[in-house]
Amino acid sequence: MQTELDRWFIHEILVHEEALMRFLHRHWPHRDELHDLRQELYTRIYEAGAKSRPTQPRAFLFASARHLMTDRLRRGKVVSIEPMGDFEPSLVLVDEVSPERWCGGRQALRRLADAFDRLPDRCREVVWLRRVEELSQKDVASRLGISEKTVEKHIAKGMRLLADALYTGEAPARAQSGAADAAARRQAD
Incomplete structure (x- = not known):
């Protein structure tokens, strides 16, 4: 029916x-x-x-x-992923951290920390808030009482100095205060 x-x-x-x-x-x-x-x-x-x-x-x-x-x-088009059998344990690559690699990582971290400590005070503070604490550019600007454009400039400067320090292996020179910086320039002339 x-x-x-x-x-x-x-x-x-x-x-x-x-x-x-x-x-x-x-x-x-x-x-x-x-x-x-x-x-x-x-x-x-x-x-x-x-x-x-x-x-x-x-x-x-x-x-x-x-x-x-x-x-x-x-x-x-979907490729099925099925095990093809047991792998020999000796054929599996294990990414073990060798003593040299571990030591190299520690040295790079030390260079980064030294370079970070040598950043100008305000620049270091902006980089910390923006990159470590992950605050937005607007939040960093309002917390520090500066413009967002200034935050941008500090981030760019800080990242450039840190990259230079890691690339060359030398930490940036510690920033001097404005008066000390002007006096150092006068002595150089």
Whole structure:
């Protein structure tokens, strides 16, 4: 005995089977899968029709066919990752920290800390708040009572000095106060 859904499916969907098969034949490269594709499509359409009948069944059928082919193509591109067997423990690379690497890391960290300590006071404070405490540029500016543009300049200067110190291996010279700096320039002249 046919239900209303069965009658709808026969009169609105199955009548387009010949056009659907031509469409699938034109667009799907694997001819041996055409019947499975059609069957899966019919299942999807029937289940969707049980929930709500589309107002344009033919358009719904062909749009669903395009979506199904797209889904299948996507699934075909997924590479499954399955173990191929046990690996010999000796073949597994273990990233152990050698004493040389550990010591080199400690030395680089020491150089960075020294370079950071030698930054000008305000520059060091801005870099700390922005990069270590991860405050926004606006928050740093409001906390220190300076403009955001000044924060930008301090960050740029601090990062440049730190990069130079790490690249050359020399910490930046400790900044002098404005008066001491002017006196040092006069002596050099």
